[in-house]
Amino acid sequence: MRKAVLTYGLLGGALIALLQAVQYRYLVVDHSLEIYGGLVALIFVALGIWLGLRITGRRERVVVREVTVPGPPEFTRNDAKVEALGLTPRELEILEFIAAGLSTREIAERAFVSENTVKTHSSRVFEKLGARRRTQAVQLGKAFGLIP
Amino acid sequence: MRKAVLTYGLLGGALIALLQAVQYRYLVVDHSLEIYGGLVALIFVALGIWLGLRITGRRERVVVREVTVPGPPEFTRNDAKVEALGLTPRELEILEFIAAGLSTREIAERAFVSENTVKTHSSRVFEKLGARRRTQAVQLGKAFGLIP
DNA sequence: CCGGAAATCATCCGAACGGGTGACGCGCGC
DNA sequence: GCGCGCGTCACCCGTTCGGATGATTTCCGG
Numbered sequence: 221m222r223k224a225v226l227t228y229g230l231l232g233g234a235l236i237a238l239l240q241a242v243q244y245r246y247l248v249v250d251h252s253l254e255i256y257g258g259l260v261a262l263i264f265v266a267l268g269i270w271l272g273l274r275i276t277g278r279r280e281r282v283v284v285r286e287v288t289v290p291g292p293p294e295f296t297r298n299d300a301k302v303e304a305l306g307l308t309p310r311e312l313e314i315l316e317f318i319a320a321g322l323s324t325r326e327i328a329e330r331a332f333v334s335e336n337t338v339k340t341h342s343s344r345v346f347e348k349l350g351a352r353r354r355t356q357a358v359q360l361g362k363a364f365g366l367i368p
Numbered sequence: 369m370r371k372a373v374l375t376y377g378l379l380g381g382a383l384i385a386l387l388q389a390v391q392y393r394y395l396v397v398d399h400s401l402e403i404y405g406g407l408v409a410l411i412f413v414a415l416g417i418w419l420g421l422r423i424t425g426r427r428e429r430v431v432v433r434e435v436t437v438p439g440p441p442e443f444t445r446n447d448a449k450v451e452a453l454g455l456t457p458r459e460l461e462i463l464e465f466i467a468a469g470l471s472t473r474e475i476a477e478r479a480f481v482s483e484n485t486v487k488t489h490s491s492r493v494f495e496k497l498g499a500r501r502r503t504q505a506v507q508l509g510k511a512f513g514l515i516p
Numbered sequence: 517c518c519g520g521a522a523a524t525c526a527t528c529c530g531a532a533c534g535g536g537t538g539a540c541g542c543g544c545g546c
Numbered sequence: 547g548c549g550c551g552c553g554t555c556a557c558c559c560g561t562t563c564g565g566a567t568g569a570t571t572t573c574c575g576g
Contacts, residue, residue: 287434293441308552321504336555343536347535352471354502354534357469360469482525483525501532
């Protein structure tokens with residue numbers, strides 16, 4: 221910015237010097253009015269440039285660049301999706317157990333219910349998710365942000 | 369840009385009209401030189417402003433603010449673990465299919481092999497991973513960095 | 517050329533899974 | 547109180563899965 225102004229200033233000065241040199245060689249004194257006008261014009265053009273830059277100011281554009289960091293994303297459950305699918309807390313819990321790689325029996329033990337109950341819950345999870353297999357339920361569950 | 373020029377033009381015109389009105393009321397003709405000079409100055413200031421904006425362009429200082437976003441970590445296969453477990457490329461491929469939630473039959477179709485072959489591969493994957501179920505294999509595979 | 521790893525396909529069988537259906541109790545809101 | 551959602555449990559049946567085992571082909575390195 222300052223460099224630009226300086227450049228224009230020097231350029232203007234050079235031009236004036238040139239004009240003067242030219243004037244004294246080829247022009248007579250009665251052209252002084254035009255030359256004076258030209259100088260005034262030059263000066264005020266320079267002033268205008270300075271003013272223009274001054275007034276408008278430099279505008280800053282803030283560019284927000286999102287940088288994906290390799291770190292593990294903290295998991296936040298997609299409650300909206302849970303709501304939309306109509307998944308109950310218990311069903312979500314069983315889905316997590318399934319995703320952990322547990323068998324029906326193991327889930328039953330950890331959840332303190334019978335295997336039949338686990339099967340019922342998982343069946344409901346499957347139909348709500350539109351899955352036909354445990355692995356598919358897990359895949360969909362992760363894709364929907366239901367489980368970490 | 370054009371709007372700015374227009375604005376300055378109109379402003380200049382208005383000023384000139386004002387000056388003329390003022391001139392004819394309070395100033396005598398022998399002040400015409402100063403007025404002329406002022407007008408010239410005004411015009412060239414306007415020109416200068418326009419030129420300044422034109423030449424230097426709208427200089428924008430781009431401030432890049434990097435915001436770390438919790439985005440998904442890019443996956444890089446843990447080849448050392450693959451080596452250590454002795455998993456073959458084909459087995460790894462079948463593991464990925466399993467993780468995608470596909471059934472044995474679907475995997476067979478996509479891999480252009482028989483279901484029996486898929487079963488053989490998956491069995492080997494299970495014993496190498498120490499898994500007893502598909503879901504467990506998927507869980508371990510992800511934990512080991514074998515699959516995304 | 518020969519041995520071994522990898523990939524392919526097969527058969528058998530028991531266990532696990534998925535789908536369907538029915539039922540019961542509990543708490544909550546109309 | 548009645549209905550409803552939720553959680554619980556049960557039985558049946560067909561499918562899929564997992565485990566064990568054996569065989570063949572292909573390719574690569576010693």
